[in-house]
Amino acid sequence: MSSTYGESLKLSIFGQSHSAGIGMVLDGIPAGLPVDMVELQQFLNRRAPGQNDYSTARRETDTPEFLSGISEGFTCGAPISAVIRNSNTRSGDYDDLRDCPRPGHADYTAHIKYGGFHDIAGGGHFSGRLTAPLCIAGGMCKQWLTEMGIEIGAHITRIGSVVTEGFSEQNPQLGRIGTIFPTLTAEAAEAMQEEISRAKADGDSVGGVIECAVIGLPAGLGEPMFGGIESKLAQILYGIPAVKGLEFGAGFASAALRGSENNDSFAVQDGKIVTVTNRCGAILGGISNGMPLLFRIAIKPTPSIAREQQSISLSAMEEKALVIQGRHDPCIVPRAVPVVEAAAAVAIYDLILSNTQTQRRKL
Amino acid sequence: MSSTYGESLKLSIFGQSHSAGIGMVLDGIPAGLPVDMVELQQFLNRRAPGQNDYSTARRETDTPEFLSGISEGFTCGAPISAVIRNSNTRSGDYDDLRDCPRPGHADYTAHIKYGGFHDIAGGGHFSGRLTAPLCIAGGMCKQWLTEMGIEIGAHITRIGSVVTEGFSEQNPQLGRIGTIFPTLTAEAAEAMQEEISRAKADGDSVGGVIECAVIGLPAGLGEPMFGGIESKLAQILYGIPAVKGLEFGAGFASAALRGSENNDSFAVQDGKIVTVTNRCGAILGGISNGMPLLFRIAIKPTPSIAREQQSISLSAMEEKALVIQGRHDPCIVPRAVPVVEAAAAVAIYDLILSNTQTQRRKL
Amino acid sequence: MSSTYGESLKLSIFGQSHSAGIGMVLDGIPAGLPVDMVELQQFLNRRAPGQNDYSTARRETDTPEFLSGISEGFTCGAPISAVIRNSNTRSGDYDDLRDCPRPGHADYTAHIKYGGFHDIAGGGHFSGRLTAPLCIAGGMCKQWLTEMGIEIGAHITRIGSVVTEGFSEQNPQLGRIGTIFPTLTAEAAEAMQEEISRAKADGDSVGGVIECAVIGLPAGLGEPMFGGIESKLAQILYGIPAVKGLEFGAGFASAALRGSENNDSFAVQDGKIVTVTNRCGAILGGISNGMPLLFRIAIKPTPSIAREQQSISLSAMEEKALVIQGRHDPCIVPRAVPVVEAAAAVAIYDLILSNTQTQRRKL
């Protein structure tokens, strides 16, 4: 199945970049949960384009209209649906791309898969714009998780060649989380923005790494094997366009460690069981251990660049130079930060709803 | 859901390390597909322990008995089930661990999740032994994929501090694939085995990185968003114990590249559309582009080490030294190689069965 | 999961009777399928209210706006979404019902389930109005099935005490199918409409029986056990409000037959294998045999009646007389006919998409 996610909740995302609208349906949510619409809009604004000079100049209104599922400020048990209208529909900018696929985009793979019937305008269903409905669902889940004492925050640890430090593995501080360019320090943000400006000046783009922490997650969440937290997070995170890597805890670095270094010793602290290190990112056997959950994702550089690139003509079956028109983000990493938080929130909330262990002997 | 995977096929894996048996049910497979049992057993043998001095000395018989679903050498349309009996059941070696969880294992997380009711012997359902039934399913899927011209092969690119080169991103050679210690060169294998021996001599363990290629995959496979190849592979790969990282194509390295470096230019070669580089690992928008699919996974060092470690007593709620008894693999990476191939085969075969696009206008 | 249906296609239905809108998302549909919007609207009109004096006088505009998934008249591979705006939202007519549940409605069960947070206006998510989005999905599936040579038609065989003959079990004639009051003969329709008028005059309502045929279904569709055609049809048909019974072929009557009467003998006719009778309704072992598929569903009388009824006050926990305001259909059976066809179309089309047997050796 394509654009559907979840076990106990079912998230269905629809829309194309230039169709009449995009949106989402979120089914299986308990009734009686409050939704703070002001806070939700603030969250969506973090993803919105056009906020500064390293993001696209296009202006999109990402204000969702809720059609159902929320009644007088609370979930009512019916599926929650929300729609964002697309203002620029069916623009002619993309017609040439049907014959000449953009490198690094899904133009070619969609062409083959759908036999030429796909909606190519603006990238169609593969557009980064489809992360807006994901943020609607995730923004609500974040609110419900907060009510349970679970906080999710992400920041940027790399842009191109600029690398900065990550979270403390045992005590992540979410201080600057939630800002437009979240990094641990303001200096890091500045250096990264310069890196983006350099790429832009070169008619090029850069990618980066986002690190995310889930704090307050109790021990015992997640299922064995394919239902583990890592599996569930991975499935939704790889649904975000441009994600090419994902690691938990020490991740790839753990491959270079000895077992004695990588194993997290247990300790008792203030009457609670903790681990002295957190190489495992708080997940063992797919199940949480009560420490802060940590993961990092790699975001590739924006494929739409100003420079001329080598493509092909599908009709002529010959190579052809391509210059992509329009203005595009030289770096989508900052706007991807809330999307990562949203995806994590949906996955974690679904795991909570799916936890049959808590249903053991009650109705 | 825990130990179940798949959209069109449904793989259900069961068993604990020391229960009467372990096994799998694979439902949804078309009738009329041949199963070569000799070849399947050879594949399972690649995962079997006790083959050399850097793997555990325990001897397990990993010979499955098929109970159903295969009739006269062909799938018959009914669910395929297979069982491997456990010879050493209910050993007393693990009783102490109920109070004193092993660092890096699921003992503690399972204890919290299941309220003390989990089967702790040998790691229970979290044991690496549960990858044997995954290999039964994956071994069959591999055969059916081969018949379609799709080959899956994995090798080791890192053991601890020893790093070797990976596949050519455009033309992976599966030469030494399928051996007990598959690497691109015999020299690399030798250096890695020395690294393992050093760790073993220190009463310690090492992890590593496995790289996998899927060759012959046609363009157009995979679904958008959460149904993409990356999402589907990630869900099953993270179900393999000890996997802590996963990247596709250039992966984390793509975060350091410019868009102009990371975009794969198109070209026409021998009348076919190819890409000049393969940074994307053959996946764009979740859908294959016809080039070799490439991914790498990070395997953490075996958590069971001979050295004394710091754990806790759950009953006394105080710190306690732990020495794990018995002999364990100082490195499980070589045995994980066929498991990675198996998991990939199951996911790819499921994507093929789920491809409604091919069902378009026929019955 | 509540309002989601399907294996290979995923239908998600949303909305409440008086929310801003109702609609559906249909994911997993192949690209390149045409959608005839005029024909679809005609199909939706069969379900629309206010067409004659035995149906409610309320006027609803059931004209869907498609937001995505259809591009230049063809499916484009992206999820198809459509919304119908509700014109009469948040009317105050239903406020009293929050304390005094209507007998035969879901007011009380929803109250208990959702702890009072459910949207009660117009029946909320439980309203018969939610069958409109089901008809959008089903209307499209019907078109795609027609293209494959599969026709679905339903008619009325009972209204209250008026019973008429059903389809020929071997050769159902869909002659008057598709009219506003479909029965095998015009006389039957007349007698049934009189029965409805009598109930209406009494401030009462009547139910009935709908029979449905699926013609042109090839042999070999459906899966064993819980994936059989009967299971899949039953799941979606029981999702239609007011359905209380479902039988296939001879159904309950087969319980009174001898095996020698109920078994359908085989014969060869015009070089094709047929059965001489069709007691099984064309399904054996959950799989189609190529004859016309036949089933009947029982629709209970409309619970909203003009007469005073006995309810309770939830706050006072005492019995209380209730008179339901507004005008309601004295019989919803005629309007349910296209809904039954739509539900069957969705289920059959999903079974076709899910048929992995046809995926056996190809890509």
Next chain:
Amino acid sequence: MSSTYGESLKLSIFGQSHSAGIGMVLDGIPAGLPVDMVELQQFLNRRAPGQNDYSTARRETDTPEFLSGISEGFTCGAPISAVIRNSNTRSGDYDDLRDCPRPGHADYTAHIKYGGFHDIAGGGHFSGRLTAPLCIAGGMCKQWLTEMGIEIGAHITRIGSVVTEGFSEQNPQLGRIGTIFPTLTAEAAEAMQEEISRAKADGDSVGGVIECAVIGLPAGLGEPMFGGIESKLAQILYGIPAVKGLEFGAGFASAALRGSENNDSFAVQDGKIVTVTNRCGAILGGISNGMPLLFRIAIKPTPSIAREQQSISLSAMEEKALVIQGRHDPCIVPRAVPVVEAAAAVAIYDLILSNTQTQRRKL
């Protein structure tokens, strides 16, 4: 998907009538639930053949071996698996049937679906024998439901032409439930057994109707639309071979009632809300109302009869007389009674585990 059922629990059933074994995997069950093996075997014995002269003389040992998921008498959180060995495997009795399908059986439909690769011996995966693993799963679920105060009991209300009274719709008495031939009165059982003997003497068979009650089910269980109790029960019940009809509460009779007769008035009794009648079978909008849940299923007469029947030769494509060898139940209705209870138990327990409403604000 074929032989898999469930949302929160996942039941996978495998095996063919004459394969090495049959069995089931039940995943998603909470840890810490006791399983009484003696009681479970007693339940399985109710389904076993050969107990009297109206059931088949074949002797099958239906004693399951549990391979995993139960540890020291309690569920341990891992998937529960159980296998029943088949003693009579690969008998030659069925070889002729590959060319000459039995009327009323799945021989022909399976032949077409699986292209001749299906396992035909004993009916293969379509055999009634596959209800044994369903009873293993259902027998355990019944025990866990009993612990919650929910009882499930079924009895026979019709065998061929012999009809007897059903449960009181408001207060079903489960007195003779659980016996080998459960009916409300011993007289009814006697008359029905005579009906079976008559059919047997004629070389024929009879079907019947089973009524089932679920008592103690709290109000508020079930989901809207396709997740309603009726939908979920229907999906699993139609997975039982020979089921051709299913109705809830008044069912098909409600089609003949006026709304004023069919609506169940509310009343307050002993401080609790009840309904004065129970026409709806305790389900409104797919959700339970706290009254006894009631449904009836129609079982067709056993298709295997001693009399000569008309079939065809698939190879010659011509009609051919068929005489089925071996001894078969002239009526499988009594043995189907525990199967209906088992199926209902699985569905109800799954609905309880899936009830996200109870997960609202807790971990």
